[in-house]
Amino acid sequence: MTRSTPHMLVVAGSDSSGGAGIVRDIETLAAFGIKASVAITAVTAQTHRDVLHVETIPPDRVVQQMHAALTANPVTAIKIGMLATTATIEAVAKVLANHPDIPVVLDPVLVSTSGGMLLTPGSMAALRDLFGSCTLITPNLPELSRLTAVETAGARENAAGQARRLIAAGVRAVLVKGGHDDGMESVDILIQPDRADQSFAAPRLEASMRGTGCMLASAIAARLAFGDSLATAIATAKAFVHRKLSEG
Incomplete structure (x- = not known):
């Protein structure tokens, strides 16, 4: 490697099963x-089937962790996962406002794979407000449905239209993940203002794995963090997740 190793800050919840959350992030x-x-924004007690308990970290402690990480290391990218509460979302937004040059990827964690709620009721508006501080958000189809208050995202064409509603509201880029769609391929769509949509396809696999959203x-x-363009970063990341699913 010719350049120094990049540092990245992960703002997310822990998963005691190791299948998702900050454990999956660090592994990736x-x-x-x-x-x-x-x-760490929340400590969860989870199995691969159930969320047994969620203990949120006070927002000022989340901010303290972020400030410490950003002070200690030359952070070149930030990934955000589970935020849990309105107060934490608003606290994280204030930190991001002081670091506008660092690219931020936000995976809007709303519900666990097993169905457990990971965002408190009433926090959706604050989460949408945070999107404007992010380089990219990566909702799957059910998450997109909740974020746009539409009952179901449906086909890819409808999902892209819903994502454009988020763009119109100030989101810089949306990657709609197609894992919950049908078809022989899993197709993710990148929507950006004033640009043609870009698709990233991979053969659909029978295998399943928790934490693929965190991983992607x-x-x-x-x-x-290495300086790739957004499209190149997405293509590389999708190939990485597909390979991990194939191995699994």
Whole structure:
């Protein structure tokens, strides 16, 4: 490696099962040769089937962790996952406002794979407000449906239209993940203002794995930390997740 190893800050919740959350993030960053700093937003007791308990970290402690990480290391990208509460979302937004040059990838964690709620009721508006501070958000189809208050995202064409509503509201870029769609391929769509939509396809696999959303967002942020363009980072990250699913 000719350049120094990048540092990345992960702001997310912990998952005691190791299947998702900050454990999956750090695992992904290690695969890309990224040094991880962390700000834990919530401690969850989870199995691969159930969320048993969620203990949120006070927002000022989340901010303290972020400030410490940003002071200690030359952070070149930030990945955000579970934020849990309105107060934490608003606190994180204030930190990001002081670091506008650092690319931020946000995976809007609303519900666990097992169905447990990971965002408190009434926090959706604050989460949408945070999107304007992010380089990219990466909702899957059910998340997109909740974010746009539309009952179902439906086909890819409808999902792209919903994503454009977020763009119109000030979001800089949306990657709609197609894992919940049908078809022989899993197709993710990148929507940006004043640009043609870009598609990233991979053969659909029978395999399943928890934490693929964490993995994809972290992999994208990792490549942004190395200086890749957004489209290149997404293509590399999607290939990485597909390979991990194939191995699994």
